[in-house]
Amino acid sequence: MTSMIKKAALLATAAAMPMMMATTASAEGERYVLVSHAPDSDSWWNTIKNALALAGEQMGVTVEYRNPPTGDLADMARIIEQVAASNPDGIITTLSDPDVLSGPIRAAVDAGIDVVIMNSGTPDQARAVGALMYVGQPEYDAGLAAGMRAKGDGVTSFLCVNHYISSPSSTERCQGFADGLGIELGNQMIDSGQDPSEIKNKVMAYLSANPDTDAILTLGPTSADPTLLALEENGMAGDIYFGTFDLGEDIVKGIKAGVIKWGIDQQPFLQAYLPVVVLTNYDRYGVLPGNNINSGPGFVTATALEKVEAFAGEYR
Template sequence: MKSIFTKLMLTAAVIASPVLATADDHGDDLTYVLVSHAPDSDSWWNTIKNGLALAGEQMGVNVEYRNPPTGDLADMARIIEQAAASNPDGIITTLADYDVLKGPIMAAVDQGIDVIIMNSGSPAQAREVGALMYVGQPEYDAGFAAGQRAAGDGVGSFLCVNHYISSPSSTERCQGFADGLGIDLANQMIDSGQDPSEIKNRVQAYLSANPETDAVLTLGPTSADPTMLALEEIGLSGDIYFGTFDLGEEIVNGLKSGVINWGIDQQPFLQAYLPVVVLTNYDRYGVLPGNNINSGPGFVTKDGLELVEKYAGEFR
């Protein structure tokens, strides 16, 4: 017969032993669909795809990425409807145009599908459509912070190269920048389109017609890369103040060379990765963060570029 002391020691050992939770019997057959507004031509979204895939692998769930090939928002609305019809456990979606996309998103919520808004839109709009939360960078706030930074550097006028003018969130970046500078946006924003040659030509035409322009603001690699070529051809490379949203291989090179003063990192990896983690834990254990998650803005300069350069276009 075991002594009372031995029994107490065994009992204490059982109580003290950690209980390791696993995904077994906790919703290990979950599927989440991420719908973006990005056209196939926009390489910036590769980071989103990588974050989504890694989260799916680490959490042991199924993930899908869907988007309108040309970036057409009406097409995106139909894709959200199709995603909801497949009855996934959750939908992660951008809210690039509230008026166009609110209908299918709210219909998905009414159907009982959990939704998280990421990348574009706002926390307020996420609440209005019934989403669980918002994960992303408030675009106006990011533009405003960039404008304040530029104002501190002596900028008083600028050109905003908007390559996705049909998306209200893109315009919010330009408007925020103008407000941060304390000036009117007026005609300082151009619709550049997405063709690299057209972007380069339109930037050169604007700067030729407005030689007093202090700065250039681009909204991502799609507009930043051709703008760098435009500035080089007209002899302004490194001589005009240049800020950009987002990161990419050529943007990192521009930061290193001093052609670009700063890039705004909204950390797109987190915008795709975190919603999968949140949804998985919500479905498995009923836990949910109490607040929205701001993934940016963060300013990247040529100082401290080591990890950014290493993972640019992949995870940064």
């Protein structure tokens, strides 16, 4: 009997060992820093911050968010250099302008820091700087899909409200939309700046000078929210074809009211959450997905709003 009890105890201990080992492995204290190009004023990035915090909590790692307060890309490049000098286990960063950012990102990789590119850039650009992978939405392709959709709805001219024209990826959205329509971009893209009043005034001025404009494309809440106000003021809300990139509380309201036809959902939650999961499992177990991850584009319309509305600005 004593022998049987000892054997049972040994079996129980052996069965528990894998669980004990896994628990130890999941508390190694890795630190990952996400560096974005977004200015402090861009509320769309709140979803990124929420996803980053949740991933850190669930994976048991330390996460940090850094960004240039005004969106200055030279400042962002310096932040990447500072973060790399602090020797984190990994850096998650956007590649909104390869000419400015490739150097510091490549230097971080050469210093032995694992990097995942998210949100901006392309899989090819991520590979060129030595990143492990890319998680995001190919911006030109998303604009192209939106333009083809709008063409099918009869759109032949448009205004693209570009609130972040210094970022090449923003221009790719406008160019893709024009190509999807099969027309020249030309002067149909305006540099709106990021001040809400200025954006509203520039949209109203353009539509006044170009009354035959069929459609408006905005590139996120920063430009979409003031454009909604502009259309309310000039009486065009609901009468002009209006599509936008990204989601937000006011964008969702606009879709629900029929003022905005669709929002292009690139799922920013996944863009921040998945890199933390990927880096953690790569550090701990040496496993890595074999492909880049496209988080979008997906089109959100009035027929699919229930869950999006509940989490807009938080997780969607």
